[in-house]
Amino acid sequence: MNIIIPIKQVPETSNVKMDPETGTMIREGVESIINPLDLYAIEIGIQLKEEHGGKVTVITMGPPKAEKALKEAIAMGCDDGILISDRKFAGSDTWSTAYVLGEAIKKIGNYDLILAGERATDGDTGQVGPNIAAYLNLTLGTYISRIDEVTSDSIVVERLLEEGYEKLQMPLPSLITVVKEISYPRLPTLRGKQKARMTDLPLLTASDMELEEELLGLNGSPTRVVKIESPKVTRGGTIITAKDEDMLEESVDKLIEFLKSKEII
Amino acid sequence: MEYRNIWTMAETHEGRLKDVSYELLSRGRALADKLEEHLVSVVIGNDVDKEQINELILRGADKVLVVESENLNDFIVENYSNLVVDLIQKRKPNIILAAATANGRTFMPHVAMRLHTGLTADCTELDIEKETKNLLQTRPAIGGNILATIKTPNHRPQMATVRPKSSKPLETDESRTGEVEIIEFDESLVDGRVKKLASEYSKDSGLNIHGADIVVAGGKGMKKGENFAILKELADKLGGVIGASRDAVDRGWAVYPQQVGLSGKTVTPKLYIAVGISGAIQHLAGMKTSEIIISINIDPEAEIFKVSDFGIVGDLFEVVPLLNKKLQEEVK
Numbered sequence: 001m002n003i004i005i006p007i008k009q010v011p012e013t014s015n016v017k018m019d020p021e022t023g024t025m026i027r028e029g030v031e032s033i034i035n036p037l038d039l040y041a042i043e044i045g046i047q048l049k050e051e052h053g054g055k056v057t058v059i060t061m062g063p064p065k066a067e068k069a070l071k072e073a074i075a076m077g078c079d080d081g082i083l084i085s086d087r088k089f090a091g092s093d094t095w096s097t098a099y100v101l102g103e104a105i106k107k108i109g110n111y112d113l114i115l116a117g118e119r120a121t122d123g124d125t126g127q128v129g130p131n132i133a134a135y136l137n138l139t140l141g142t143y144i145s146r147i148d149e150v151t152s153d154s155i156v157v158e159r160l161l162e163e164g165y166e167k168l169q170m171p172l173p174s175l176i177t178v179v180k181e182i183s184y185p186r187l188p189t190l191r192g193k194q195k196a197r198m199t200d201l202p203l204l205t206a207s208d209m210e211l212e213e214e215l216l217g218l219n220g221s222p223t224r225v226v227k228i229e230s231p232k233v234t235r236g237g238t239i240i241t242a243k244d245e246d247m248l249e250e251s252v253d254k255l256i257e258f259l260k261s262k263e264i265i
Numbered sequence: 266m267e268y269r270n271i272w273t274m275a276e277t278h279e280g281r282l283k284d285v286s287y288e289l290l291s292r293g294r295a296l297a298d299k300l301e302e303h304l305v306s307v308v309i310g311n312d313v314d315k316e317q318i319n320e321l322i323l324r325g326a327d328k329v330l331v332v333e334s335e336n337l338n339d340f341i342v343e344n345y346s347n348l349v350v351d352l353i354q355k356r357k358p359n360i361i362l363a364a365a366t367a368n369g370r371t372f373m374p375h376v377a378m379r380l381h382t383g384l385t386a387d388c389t390e391l392d393i394e395k396e397t398k399n400l401l402q403t404r405p406a407i408g409g410n411i412l413a414t415i416k417t418p419n420h421r422p423q424m425a426t427v428r429p430k431s432s433k434p435l436e437t438d439e440s441r442t443g444e445v446e447i448i449e450f451d452e453s454l455v456d457g458r459v460k461k462l463a464s465e466y467s468k469d470s471g472l473n474i475h476g477a478d479i480v481v482a483g484g485k486g487m488k489k490g491e492n493f494a495i496l497k498e499l500a501d502k503l504g505g506v507i508g509a510s511r512d513a514v515d516r517g518w519a520v521y522p523q524q525v526g527l528s529g530k531t532v533t534p535k536l537y538i539a540v541g542i543s544g545a546i547q548h549l550a551g552m553k554t555s556e557i558i559i560s561i562n563i564d565p566e567a568e569i570f571k572v573s574d575f576g577i578v579g580d581l582f583e584v585v586p587l588l589n590k591k592l593q594e595e596v597k
């Protein structure tokens with residue numbers, strides 16, 4: 001079973017700092033990591049390979065430094081990595097990103113399954129996976145929480161939605177996006193890291209694929225960001241300290257008053 | 266033909282319209298009035314409750330398009346996408362709004378890709394730009410640290426998904442009238458490659474934290490899975506459901522569908538109560554936009570207090586049981 005996993009390199013958001021003046025993210029000193037939600041796709045991809053043979057190829061579209069994300073995925077156990085990078089791709093929205101990734105996947109060929117993350121923690125759209133499936137006319141399963149069965153030409157998967165779960169039978173090849181519940185990502189091993197260091201990462205640029213120039217980057221993107229603001233975070237609410245018995249009573253009474261004033265009770 | 270009118274995609278589940286179908290109409294109504302265009306609700310499903318379809322008109326729609334078929338009973342994205350693409354090509358709407366639910370966030374990007382148009386995910390605000398009449402779509406990004414406003418200047422339709430619970434449905438207005446148009450489903454649009462084998466919808470809607478008005482969430486401070494019982498009692502008294510931080514889910518005290526945050530769900534309930542949750546940025550990303558936030562935490566420095574409208578610094582094992590007791594007395 002040959003698997004392709006598109007992964008994204010994102011800034012580590014646990015210590016994101018915002019510039020209060022401009023409302024933009026301060027990128028200096030912020031480490032770049034594999035989109036945490038892509039780790040679940042990588043893990044289940046490696047497991048499927050271990051069980052059914054074949055190989056796992058990770059691909060990423062991004063600046064040259066995104067190579068690091070590919071190396072990390074190889075250190076975890078993926079076989080190959082391909083960097084898709086070109087200045088022409090700068091400023092791509094989800095449509096243009098999926099267009100390039102879709103063409104790259106066509107070029108790579110010979111795959112049975114594409115595994116994407118549920119969403120990237122920076123852009124946070126969750127659109128690129130479904131976009132790629134639509135572009136390649138591959139059947140799509142989103143929010144997949146379990147793979148129940150794999151045969152030579154189909155998979156049975158469980159999909160998580162608001163109301164519960166549903167089971168889908170999908171042909172191969174298909175594209176699925178996965179949620180955290182599907183796997184526990186493993187850590188890279190020392191041997192994996194050595195292998196990653198030795199693995200060459202081929203580069204795909206715009207001219208290596210059959211791309212229409214006017215569909216690339218900012219120009220090819222249907223959407224435009226017109227404004228960025230940092231929302232006010234602090235609410236300055238009432239905070240009461242229940243340091244003793246009396247204050248405990250009082251704080252709970254005040255809370256009940258608060259709930260009443262908001263017509264919750 | 267010019268692109269005109271605003272469409273809202275009603276969402277059906279087992280023949281019933283979900284609440285978000287009406288919430289989308291209040292968003293759409295405001296846009297339609299500004300643009301002086303019609304508001305159309307699109308219902309796709311099988312044997313959908315007729316009274317609910319009529320309610321779409323009473324709650325703001327000028328027109329309802331209904332497409333029903335046994336083949337539309339289950340949400341199979343390829344079938345939905347084929348149908349929606351076909352409808353859009355024939356009728357050319359200007360704006361399409363759908364729910365930012367598992368299904369909405371699946372078929373909308375599928376459709377947008379095929380039609381080469383823009384789609385903005387998970388919007389919390391929508392408006393019309395005065396000069397250009399473009400749709401302005403505002404959404405949180407980077408774990409809720411920024412609000413980005415996005416538009417689609419040169420492609421049509423302009424598409425957006427909207428968070429459930431981020432707006433209220435309009436009151437029903439019995440005097441409103443509108444047309445219900447039944448469109449016959451062209452069965453050749455059925456894709457047939459994917460089959461739904463089974464579904465397991467939880468009977469208690471407790472796991473649907475997305476759709477709940479009140480979420481009572483517990484974190485590592487709960488210390489043990491059994492202790493969630495006091496939260497359940499609180500949630501039951503308030504008519505809410507149980508959510509959890511990732512730490513609580515990782516420890517097995519709650520299940521993944523209950524996880525709120527960056528790698529879980531984003532919720533926008535009327536009331537969010539955080540109990541024994543520190544307020545890590547990844548947790549805040551999933552609940553910061555709640556209308557009212559209440560927190561209970563023993564640590565006065567906990568980040569969660571910064572986003573709270575009301576907070577108690579105290580031991581949750583004292584505060585919550587006392588709160589439950591006093592709420593019990595209230596109802597008496």
Ligand SMILES: Cc1cc2nc3c(=O)[nH]c(=O)nc-3n(C[C@H](O)[C@H](O)[C@H](O)COP(=O)(O)OP(=O)(O)OC[C@H]3O[C@@H](n4cnc5c(N)ncnc54)[C@H](O)[C@@H]3O)c2cc1C
Nearest residue numbers: 036484485486510511526527528529541542543547563581
């Ligand atoms: C990529 C990534 C994605 C993540 N996604 C998510 C996500 O989706 N959701 C999420 O929640 N987290 C997520 N996290 C984890 C997040 O960083 C925090 O680790 C997590 O939210 C902490 O959970 P907590 O608040 O329950 O635990 P803690 O941070 O340990 O907080 C426990 C709190 O309980 C309080 N407490 C303890 N005892 C009592 C008591 N007796 N009475 C009252 N208060 C008490 C403590 O003061 C403390 O503030 C993610 C992390 C990463 C790196």
Ligand SMILES: Nc1ncnc2c1ncn2[C@@H]1O[C@H](COP(=O)(O)O)[C@@H](O)[C@H]1O
Nearest residue numbers: 006007061116117119120125126127128
């Ligand atoms: N630039 C990219 N390169 C490779 N994969 C990507 C890229 N952007 C998004 N993806 C994939 O698409 C998923 C959803 O991303 P997004 O739509 O940006 O939230 C991610 O989890 C990745 O699997």
